[in-house]
Amino acid sequence: MYCPNCNSENNDSAKFCKKCGTPLKKEVSHKKIINSINDEKSSKDDTTKYIIIALIIIAIALAGAFAYIGFGNHNDDGQTQVQNNASSSPNPVQSTQSSQPQQSSSAQSAAMDILGGSFSTGSSLSAKTYASIYVGSQHSGEKVIIQIKYSRDGSSLNNGNMVPKTVDSSGYINxxxxxxxxxxxxxxxxxxxxxxxxxxxTQSVSLSPDSSTQTF
Structure with a gap:
């Protein structure tokens, strides 16, 4: 090591110049400086390399996740399409059943006949006349329309309104x-x-013109 003041040669371990007493500083060799710079650069390069590798791994993971989600949605769409096709396809059993003729309400009611009944008139002319028409208990709950025209000596006593009724549980229309x-x-x-x-x-019934209950 040389003294920066007098340029005298000293031991590398000396702290002061043996000739002039000037404090000596250890010189860092140019090679050591270059090595230090290279080490620092290498460390930075390694850090950058690790960051790039981490980003690549994250990108691959995200791509795989999106691909999985897209595949799942595709399967769901396929299953939905199959279900829609199945629901829109005609069921041969249902088609066969629907193709069979169904009995209309008119046809069902066509078997309804007047089987009998009774008329009741009050004890005075101010009372109304009651009719109970029997059609059979098998028609219980069915809805019908009934019209009864009353007359006396060929002259009409009422307008014969058409009245909606429901057959009771015993098969009567009152x-x-x-x-x-x-x-x-x-x-x-x-x-x-x-x-x-x-x-x-339709049925015509002759009545006794008095206050009583008459069956037919």
């Missing part, structure tokens, strides 16, 4: 006259219709 009559009726015409006003049955 209906009363809208108004009281001026005379006791001696004749009644019963007309039975389905809900579409198709005539199902």
């Amino acid at each position: 209906v009363k006259s809208a108004d009281s009559f001026k005379y006791y009726p001696d004749f009644a015409e019963i007309n039975l219709f389905d809900t579409n006003k198709n005539l199902l049955d």
